[in-house]
Amino acid sequence: MTDFSTCTAPGINRLNPYVPGKPIDELERELGLSETIKLASNENPLGPSPLGVEAAARTIAGVNQYPDDSGYRLKARLGEKYGLQPQQLLLGAGSSDVIDMVARTFLSPGSNAVFSRYSFAMYPIYTTAAGAECRVAAAYPPDHESMPYGHDLRAMAKLVDEDTRVVFIANPNNPTGTWLRVGELQRFMQDLPEHVVVVLDEAYTEYVAEEDFPDGVDWLATFPNLVVTRTFSKIYGLAGLRIGYGMASAALIDLIGRVRHPFNVNAPALAAAEAALDDEEFLQQSREVNAAGLVQLGSAFTAMNLAWIPSIGNFLTVHLGRSGAQVYQRLLEKGIIVRPVANYDLPEHIRVTVGTQVENQRFIKALQEVLAA
Numbered sequence: 475m476t477d478f479s480t481c482t483a484p485g486i487n488r489l490n491p492y493v494p495g496k497p498i499d500e501l502e503r504e505l506g507l508s509e510t511i512k513l514a515s516n517e518n519p520l521g522p523s524p525l526g527v528e529a530a531a532r533t534i535a536g537v538n539q540y541p542d543d544s545g546y547r548l549k550a551r552l553g554e555k556y557g558l559q560p561q562q563l564l565l566g567a568g569s570s571d572v573i574d575m576v577a578r579t580f581l582s583p584g585s586n587a588v589f590s591r592y593s594f595a596m597y598p599i600y601t602t603a604a605g606a607e608c609r610v611a612a613a614y615p616p617d618h619e620s621m622p623y624g625h626d627l628r629a630m631a632k633l634v635d636e637d638t639r640v641v642f643i644a645n646p647n648n649p650t651g652t653w654l655r656v657g658e659l660q661r662f663m664q665d666l667p668e669h670v671v672v673v674l675d676e677a678y679t680e681y682v683a684e685e686d687f688p689d690g691v692d693w694l695a696t697f698p699n700l701v702v703t704r705t706f707s708k709i710y711g712l713a714g715l716r717i718g719y720g721m722a723s724a725a726l727i728d729l730i731g732r733v734r735h736p737f738n739v740n741a742p743a744l745a746a747a748e749a750a751l752d753d754e755e756f757l758q759q760s761r762e763v764n765a766a767g768l769v770q771l772g773s774a775f776t777a778m779n780l781a782w783i784p785s786i787g788n789f790l791t792v793h794l795g796r797s798g799a800q801v802y803q804r805l806l807e808k809g810i811i812v813r814p815v816a817n818y819d820l821p822e823h824i825r826v827t828v829g830t831q832v833e834n835q836r837f838i839k840a841l842q843e844v845l846a847a
């Protein structure tokens with residue numbers, strides 16, 4: 475029999491596929507449960523933006539035709555909102571598509587990408603798939619005074635060499651929820667060799683109220699090597715439609731856009747994103763529910779004597795002092811899906827997405843029972 479593993483492109487045999495959060499349907503099928511809740515994939519617990527849903531629905535009758543490959547209308551809206559030219563925008567089937575495009579544009583065997591420990595799982599996947607080397611910087615230690623498990627930009631800068639093509643930075647980071655402040659990120663960008671492309675992954679930025687938090691858009695004019703990525707999957711509640719975008723200098727977007735698959739973003743997604751962008755009422759409500767949920771979950775963990783990582787995203791990662799995989803399993807049996815994070819080097823933590831007040835309470839009660847058993 476042919477051993478196809480000897481025929482693969484470089485990197486493929488080293489590749490560990492992404493493990494998504496468990497879908498509700500699958501859990502209900504497997505355990506015969508109903509009324510399960512999913513707090514595993516940082517989805518918006520309020521559902522999708524109503525304006526987005528309405529706009530998407532209106533496109534369905536026309537899906538015999540290909541979508542607008544240029545994304546003209548959405549790019550015009552994004553350009554207006556952020557003060558950018560359409561040539562500075564690139565649309566993706568989720569922002570992970572954009573991140574993959576950056577990797578395929580700049581990474582190949584012999585080059586490397588730098589990112590932090592405990593950072594987003596897609597970075598090593600896209601880097602390895604491109605045949606490049608992953609350089610993983612040490613993160614701040616668990617007892618760090620202000621940002622336990624956070625990105626250590628000095629450690630990351632030390633790993634950059636002449637073969638480095640891309641640096642991935644998630645701000646705030648998933649799965650830790652930790653963040654970088656304006657000054658430290660600006661210094662990092664200023665000191666970085668110009669040939670290195672920085673992906674500043676801002677998937678959760680719309681949730682952030684923190685002062686001294688960088689807005690990557692402000693820096694696009696200063697740093698021609700910066701790519702800022704954002705998504706409609708998180709606060710806009712459109713994860714199932716797969717749409718996100720990248721913003722950068724026109725020269726970078728021109729290069730990255732060359733590897734984009736034609737028609738990578740579908741028509742319902744384009745329409746939904748355009749409408750959701752202006753759904754201020756939904757966004758405001760989502761921020762409020764999230765802020766209240768972070769307090770609710772954080773204080774419950776503290777009351778249970780559990781250390782949690784300070785987070786400004788829509789999720790919290792908590793230290794259980796025992797196997798996160800086991801607690802995850804016990805919670806599944808109670809109809810609650812959270813995220814085990816052993817694959818992120820955090821075997822004694824779980825990550826929980828902020829849900830509605832009622833969902834959070836159900837989760838807290840279930841966790842108390844599991845830990846007491």
Ligand SMILES: *Cc1c(COP(=O)(O)O)cnc(C)c1O
Binds near residue numbers: 568570706
């Ligand atoms: C969720 C997430 C993304 C975006 O995912 P898409 O659905 O592909 O837009 C990107 N980066 C981080 C850090 C995330 O958590």
